[in-house]
Amino acid sequence: EVQLVQSGAEVKKPGDSLTISCKGSGYSFSTYWIAWVRQMPDKGLQWMGVIYPGDADTKYNPSLGGRVTIASANSITTAFLQFSSLTTSDTAVYYCVRHKSGVLHPLAGDFWGQGTLVTVS
Amino acid sequence: DIQMTQSPSSLSASVGDRVTITCRASQGINYYLAWFQQKPGKVPKSLIYGASSLHSGVPSRFSGSGSGTDFTLTINSLQPEDFATYYCQQYNTYPFTFGGGTRVEMK
Numbered sequence: 613e614v615q616l617v618q619s620g621a622e623v624k625k626p627g628d629s630l631t632i633s634c635k636g637s638g639y640s641f642s643t644y645w646i647a648w649v650r651q652m653p654d655k656g657l658q659w660m661g662v663i664y665p666g667d668a669d670t671k672y673n674p675s676l677g678g679r680v681t682i683a684s685a686n687s688i689t690t691a692f693l694q695f696s697s698l699t700t701s702d703t704a705v706y707y708c709v710r711h712k713s714g715v716l717h718p719l720a721g722d723f724w725g726q727g728t729l730v731t732v733s
Numbered sequence: 734d735i736q737m738t739q740s741p742s743s744l745s746a747s748v749g750d751r752v753t754i755t756c757r758a759s760q761g762i763n764y765y766l767a768w769f770q771q772k773p774g775k776v777p778k779s780l781i782y783g784a785s786s787l788h789s790g791v792p793s794r795f796s797g798s799g800s801g802t803d804f805t806l807t808i809n810s811l812q813p814e815d816f817a818t819y820y821c822q823q824y825n826t827y828p829f830t831f832g833g834g835t836r837v838e839m840k
Contacts, residue, residue, distance in 0.1 A: 647829070649777075657769070657777065657820055657831040673828035675734075707776065711824075720767040720782030720824055727776055 614638040616646075616708050616725035623731045630695045632728045634708030641689035642666040645711035645718040648682060648693045651727075652704045662711065662718055663691060698732045705729050735759050735823050739832035745840040752808040754835045756799075756821035764800045765825035771834075772817045780819075781806065811837075 619633040634646060647662040661672040665684040672682070681694040691708055708725040711718035736759040746752050756766065768781040779788045781797040784804055794809045808815055816839050821832040 656834045657771075657822070659822070659829040659831060662829075671827045675828070717827070718824060718829075720765075720779070720822075722779050722782070722788060724776045724779070 614710065614723045616710060616723055618706075618708060618725040618728045621729040621731070623733070624698050626699055626732060628698050628732075630698055630730065632693050632706060632730065634691045634693075634725050636689045636691070636710065639710075642686050643713060645713060646684065646691040647709045647711055647718070647721060648680075648691075649707045649709055650704045651707070652701075660693070660706075664713065664718075665691065695730075698730075700732050702730060703732045734828055735762065735826055735830050737821055737823055737830050737832035739819075739821055739835050741835060742833065743836040743838060745838050746811050747840045748811055748813055750811045752811055752815075752837060754806045754819055754821075754837075756804045756806070756832050758802045758804075758823055760826075761801045762823040762825035765823055766797070766799065766804050767822045767824060768795075768797055768806045769820045769822065770815075770817045771820065777820065808837075 615637045617635045642665045645662050645664050648660040650658045661682045663670045663682045663684050684691045705727045707727050709721035710723040711721045738757045740755050764784040766784045769777040771777040780791050785797045796807045818834045818836045820834050
């Protein structure tokens with residue numbers, strides 16, 4: 613059974629750093645892309661970026677201004693979303709999403725993690 | 734960035750109705766279009782990929798069509814569990830972008 617299990621809710625202060633995680637199981641972790649999607653309170657979905665654990669190829673949404681880093685560790689089948697200096701506007705639920713690998717780029721997402729609520733206050 | 738525009742932003746419907754949601758891309762995205770369903774407080778669920786292919790386990794009353802810039806999600810015979818918000822997403826060009834969502838409410 614494919615599962616993406618995310619780390620628990622976090623409460624942080626502005627300026628803090630934070631890393632949240634997404635552990636994949638039930639499939640070949642290194643051969644699927646993992647994307648991160650943000651959902652601010654009562655808002656829609658925003659694509660943040662994606663990583664291919666097989667070679668660490670990473671793409672980011674430029675609108676994030678370089679404030680986040682996406683990483684992965686194949687040995688523990690886990691992807692990470694790192695924030696360098698949180699602001700109150702980072703308050704949101706963060707989801708990881710598995711994407712099949714296409715010839716040129718990821719295909720559509722299929723499995724979602726349960727979400728991690730990050731509160732910055 | 735490719736802008737994804739969904740319409741309507743919300744609609745009211747009754748059980749048994751046929752519902753159609755449209756999604757327009759600001760430039761051509763071939764058929765690299767996905768649809769997701771999200772209920773309040775829940776994780777989004779993947780419904781459709783490649784504009785028209787259903788993910789495993791998705792009821793056949795859901796269907797998708799379109800290519801290029803114009804796409805539709807149709808729900809035939811709306812069921813009580815279908816009241817939710819629906820999002821489209823293009824995955825043709827980075828950054829992948831979502832539509833603003835369509836809320837399907839009970840009339």
